[in-house]
Every structure is written in structure tokens, then in C-alpha cells.
Amino acid sequence: MPKRRLDIQIEQSDSVAVVSLEGALDSSNVEDFKKTLEPLCRLEHTKVLLNCEQLTYVSSMSLGLLFHYHRACEAHSSQFALFGVWERIQNILRLLGLDTVLNIYGSRDEAITGLDA
């Protein structure tokens, strides 16, 4: 059987939380993703960064949540961004118009710098 599990790692400092995803994010593991992201998106004045460098696949259900988290962060004077998104996933983000409403950067440093700007 192929690997089903999504590995989620969190690195958190005073004002930055980086959530690293490894594997495929689909409806079999979206609840794990939600349990991780929802408390982080309620933090005040925090940059919540989604590290997608090892994320191989994302279903539309999970992509739809990204804008929800983007707005939740804004409501708490925080910021939400993705970095290291594979081209195949960026193509889907474009189809759904999410590339125009989400903060998407090439790397972690670019995300931190870009959100400061």
C-alpha cells in the first residue's frame, strides 16, 4: 500500500510558526491538518507559514481551507503564507484563483521578508 499518512511538523518561535507538510494532503488526513492549523491561526501577531517543499498532492477540500486560514490569521492581526509550493500544486491554485488571494513565496526566508514588507 502507498504511504497514506501526512507528516506534519511544527516549529514555533515568538512570532513565527512554520508548519511543514510531507506527503499527500487529501480527505483521508485533512482532519489532522485542520487540528494543526486551527489553533495556530488563532494566535495574535504571528506569521503562520506553510512549508510545502515536501507536499506532493493537495485535494481541493484542503486548498479551500487555505483561504479560510488566511482570513483567520488576518482577523487575529497575523499573517498566513505558503512557501516551496510545487508547480503542479501551483497550477491548481491558479485554476481556483487562490494564487491571487494567498501569499505564496519561493522559500521560508522570502516568506518572512515578504510578509514584513
Next chain:
Amino acid sequence: MSSYEAYELQVPGEAKSLSLIRMVVTSLAEDAGLPQEEIDKIEVAVDEACTNVLDHAYENYCPHPPVRLMIHSANNEFVIDVEDEGTHFDFEHHKTPKFPEHWWGGHTRGAGIFLIKKCMDNVHYERLPNEHNRLRLIKKIH
């Protein structure tokens, strides 16, 4: 995959089956000689189609019936049939949301059929005589 070869895959109607479905279908699409960009689109379409079966067609079924896929290539087409035993859906009259406006309305779902249609060249949905539903996904092989 040679033009005369057809494959059938029956899996439990559970979300844990999705990764296996994606692996099998993308592997067969690769064998059919499709370019990676098209294989990626097929992966999205088949995952969204099966997710819709689990979440909608099988919403009121406990336990979920299985999901059956039939995959073949012929006449320069790569064809995936996704067959379920659940509730029929009015595919013809489904109104596709507009994006990104859809997200501003607070929705987090509702993009599946839009993506299926965007990612495939032809899509047909029908009720079969055995009262199963079949979604046929077609990608042209150039």
C-alpha cells in the same frame, strides 16, 4: 498501456483508498504515454471524483459500498470510469461556482466538479441499468 488493455480496480469506499487510486491511475496514465502535466491533471480529476463519491454519493450509507474504477486507453483516449452504488447526482444541472469569488463567500468546498471538468477533456455522468452511477473521465492522447 497498450490500446487493448483494460484494468479494473475495486477498493473500499473509504478515504484511505484515495492514495492507492491515485497511484494506480497515474501509473497507468504514464504507461499510456501521457506527459507529466496531463498525468497531474488526471490525478486531480480522479481524486476529486472519488472524494465526491465518498462524501456525497455515499453520505447516507453505512458502511460505504466499494468504489470501482475501470481504466483503459483506446482510439487515442485514456478513459477512467468511476462507478459507485450511491445516491445519484444531477450532474447536468450542477452550477459551477466562480473562482476566486467562491472563497470570499466563506466556502471551503465546492471546487471538485469544476476541477474535474478543467482537468479532463471530456466528462460524462450517467445512471446505469444496475442503478450504479458512472462518471467517465476522458483525456485525449496526442
